[in-house]
Amino acid sequence: MYMSIWCHNINLSSRSLAIALVVCVTLVYFSYSFNACLFASLTRTLQQSNLRNLLTLQQRNESDKATSSSTGTGTGTGTATDVGVASTVSLFTVSILNTTSVGLGHGMPSIDGAPKYQMLRQQGLRPSRHLPDTLIIGVKKSGTRALLEFIRLHPDVRAAGSEVHFFDRHYQRGLRWYRHHMPYTIEGQITMEKTPSYFVTKEVPQRVYHMNMATKLLIVVRDPVTRAISDYTQAASKKADMKRFEQLAFVNGTYSVVDTNWGPVKIGIYARYLERWLLYFPLSQLLFISGERLIMDPAYEIGRVQDFLGLKRVVTEKHFYFNATKGFPCLFKSEARSTPHCLGKTKGRNHPHIDVNAIERLREFYRPFNNKFYQLTGINFAWP
Numbered sequence: 149m150y151m152s153i154w155c156h157n158i159n160l161s162s163r164s165l166a167i168a169l170v171v172c173v174t175l176v177y178f179s180y181s182f183n184a185c186l187f188a189s190l191t192r193t194l195q196q197s198n199l200r201n202l203l204t205l206q207q208r209n210e211s212d213k214a215t216s217s218s219t220g221t222g223t224g225t226g227t228a229t230d231v232g233v234a235s236t237v238s239l240f241t242v243s244i245l246n247t248t249s250v251g252l253g254h255g256m257p258s259i260d261g262a263p264k265y266q267m268l269r270q271q272g273l274r275p276s277r278h279l280p281d282t283l284i285i286g287v288k289k290s291g292t293r294a295l296l297e298f299i300r301l302h303p304d305v306r307a308a309g310s311e312v313h314f315f316d317r318h319y320q321r322g323l324r325w326y327r328h329h330m331p332y333t334i335e336g337q338i339t340m341e342k343t344p345s346y347f348v349t350k351e352v353p354q355r356v357y358h359m360n361m362a363t364k365l366l367i368v369v370r371d372p373v374t375r376a377i378s379d380y381t382q383a384a385s386k387k388a389d390m391k392r393f394e395q396l397a398f399v400n401g402t403y404s405v406v407d408t409n410w411g412p413v414k415i416g417i418y419a420r421y422l423e424r425w426l427l428y429f430p431l432s433q434l435l436f437i438s439g440e441r442l443i444m445d446p447a448y449e450i451g452r453v454q455d456f457l458g459l460k461r462v463v464t465e466k467h468f469y470f471n472a473t474k475g476f477p478c479l480f481k482s483e484a485r486s487t488p489h490c491l492g493k494t495k496g497r498n499h500p501h502i503d504v505n506a507i508e509r510l511r512e513f514y515r516p517f518n519n520k521f522y523q524l525t526g527i528n529f530a531w532p
Contacts, residue, residue: 275332279323280308280339282364282457283356285425286347288415289378290370290439294477296342297491298442298450301463301479306331307340314341315356316349323359338457348414348421357428364457365429370439371531372416372518373510377499379412384500394506403509413510419520426524436525446477 284292300307312318314326330339346352347367356363370378377393384390397413399405408414425434435456442449447465454461471478471490478490511532522528 273334275334277327277330278333278339279327279359280330280341280363281360282338282340282366283346284340284342284344284366284368285352285356286344286367286421287369287375287418288344288348289375289382290344290368291437291442292342292344292368294442294446294491295366295368295437295449295453296340297479298446298463298467299453300340301467302454302459303462304337304459305340305457306333306337307342311343312341313343313345315352316343316345319351319355338459347425350424353425353428361428363429363433365425365434366437366453366456367422367434368437368439368442369418369521369529371529372418372514373507373532375439376412376416376510377502379415381499383412393500393502397506397510403506406510406513416514417517419517419524422521422524431525434525436527438529440529443475443477 284296286292296307299305308329308331312326312329314321314329318325330341333339346356356365376397380393380396394403395401396410397407399407406413408417435453437449437453446468447463450463451461454463467480468477469480469488470476474490476490478488480488514531518529518531
């Protein structure tokens, strides 16, 4: 009898030991798997963040060069630190992208065979060019350049540095040509392009729709009278013998008839152009940004843009300061530049004196069109 009890206890002890051993092995396995997944996730996130920063620096460097070349404002006074950073980014990017196989329509670039680049490829961090998800389509002289520079502070927004004019001037070149002009991005980043003339060009809405019916559209609008004066000011800065604003805005030298064929006046009839866009895109895919508020409170408007694009609010008031001399918001240090800087000499340019009677007549002319625009957008911009 005692022998039976003893054997029974031995069997129970062996069974308990086996169960305990299985439980321990299972716990060790799950613990190892969890830690391995966590480590891999953290590693991928860190590498993705580093690659985004490098792509950002490379793009900003190229954009600055393009801007300097187009405006003739390059001074050649970059610091040794700037040159060093640009060189390091350039070399790193070339090593990763190995762009010898990149061309029109060749898709993603080849990756160097080194183990660290193979790891980037395995983790889905291979940069490539994509057609834009978002377009800044207008309106000219309303703050489109400011909007672009402000929103591209976000690490998940990559934008073409200059206006591509694909949908209005180069459409016959095809989408492969257009894609080639887009910046490199990685998974999760938004590709953006800005060309203000898209808003007023008749064929563009249908062309954008055919590219991607889900494209998100950003439209900066401004008091059309102020916008027209700003448009004229820019043109007059390039042409010394240009007629006075009042002579161009009205027919026969009197203020009774507004010349709606003159570009600066014509562009301000926003409702006419918006109706074309609404034939192809629902209002939910359009975001209207107040050009006036973008200057006075850039953080507020950029916050709305980030929400519209489904982005985390990374760009905030800490990125901006107001330059009282220019009357325009400027930027504190960003990923590309470590010192405060403004957008350029052309931003905040002083307007010429315009006859008050001419301004009042233009306001009267635009008022019904503005009211129509308010109805279409559901927003009252409260222009005079």
